[in-house]
Amino acid sequence: xxxxxxxxxxxxxxxxxxxLRTMHSDVSRPDVLVGLFECPECGHERWLPxxxxxxESEAAIPAA
Numbered sequence: 477x478x479x480x481x482x483x484x485x486x487x488x489x490x491x492x493x494x495x496l497r498t499m500h501s502d503v504s505r506p507d508v509l510v511g512l513f514e515c516p517e518c519g520h521e522r523w524l525p526x527x528x529x530x531x532e533s534e535a536a537i538p539a540a
Contacts, residue, residue, distance in 0.1 A: 485515035
């Protein structure tokens with residue numbers, strides 16, 4: 477996730493981007509990571525899903 481893709485904090489009128497603090501995975505849904513985002517100005521936290529695809533990962537490249 478790039479800085480431009482980070483969610484904005486809902487508690488501000490201006491666009492204040494939240495920062496990713498931690499990521500967690502769920503064994504039952506391996507294609508979805510859940511990220512904990514925090515606002516650097518007020519400390520507000522939000523859990524949001526982070527979509528990933530296995531096909532784009534290095535693990536999907538067949539061994540030579």
